Amino acid sequence: MSAFEEKITLAGGCFWCIEGAYTQLVGVISAVSGYMGGDAANATYEDVCSGATEHAEVVDITFDNREISSREILEVFFTLHDASQLNRQGNDIGKQYRSAIFYHNESQETLALDIIKEIDESAMYNSPVVTEVTPCSDFFSGEGFHQGYFSKNPENPYCQAVVSPKLAKFRKTFVAKLKTNS
Numbered sequence: 306m307s308a309f310e311e312k313i314t315l316a317g318g319c320f321w322c323i324e325g326a327y328t329q330l331v332g333v334i335s336a337v338s339g340y341m342g343g344d345a346a347n348a349t350y351e352d353v354c355s356g357a358t359e360h361a362e363v364v365d366i367t368f369d370n371r372e373i374s375s376r377e378i379l380e381v382f383f384t385l386h387d388a389s390q391l392n393r394q395g396n397d398i399g400k401q402y403r404s405a406i407f408y409h410n411e412s413q414e415t416l417a418l419d420i421i422k423e424i425d426e427s428a429m430y431n432s433p434v435v436t437e438v439t440p441c442s443d444f445f446s447g448e449g450f451h452q453g454y455f456s457k458n459p460e461n462p463y464c465q466a467v468v469s470p471k472l473a474k475f476r477k478t479f480v481a482k483l484k485t486n487s
Contacts, residue, residue, distance in 0.1 A: 310334065311370045313378055314341055314407035314441050316361035317386035318394025322468050323364040325455040326385055326475045329483050332372030337365045338447040338454070341407050342437075348445040353401045361403050365444050375413055377482065379406070379420050384478060385471060388421075389430035395467065405437040414438060 306312070317323050320338040327336035340348035343360030353360045368378060386394050388404045408414040417438045425433050446452075454461075455468045476483060 306367070309369050309371050310367055311375065312365065312367050312409045312441075313375065313413055314363050314365045314409070314444060315378075315382050316342070316363045316403055316405040316407070317382060317388070318362070318397050318402045318404075319463075319467070320362040320364050320447065320451065321454045321464065322471050323382075323385060324453070325468055325472050326381060327364060327366050327378075328453070328456075329472075329476070330368075330373060330381065330479070331482055331484050332369045334367040334369060335365075336367075338451045339363055339365055340401075340445045340447065341365075341442055342405060342439065350448055350451065354399075356399050356401060360401060360445070361405050362401050362447075363405070363407065363444070365446075373482065375416055376420070379417060381475070381479060381482075382406070383420065383424060383429075385475060387430065388424070388434045388436045389432040391435045403437065404435060405439065407439055407441040409441050414440075 315323060324336045324338045327333050340353050340360040341363045343358040345358035348358050348360045352358045392400045392403045394402050406417045421434045455464050458464055
């Protein structure tokens, strides 16, 4: 990684939504769906969905901090999901769908905690933020069919009902930050 590249790993429900948004942002180099935060030596979709591994569905994001800041990355994150829902997002229920920020350096940790405090003080949600802020751990890349899932499968009923509306709202909110080919 270059001196301007930074990583952060985010969990905010189904990784298809999170990945679909971040791949559209200027400054994001890569957004890889996968699993983090569990106690098993390996993680597959089936294992994670069973709840047995304690992993969360995450997106491992590499970005150029000259083009997009860590704060902007986290501001997008908190608009993509309801960070006040414990271990769920909508109909997706289980610890694998929890809200979590897996930081890669101390400044990300401090920033995440500061933003959570700001959100709680602003009463953005009806309940306090339950987002975990924890150091990154082993990342397991999701299976190939999960990578770029929404862009490859927009007709999927889940994508039409859940992902597409979230991404439409995201694009409207962050239009100034979108890549020109989004």
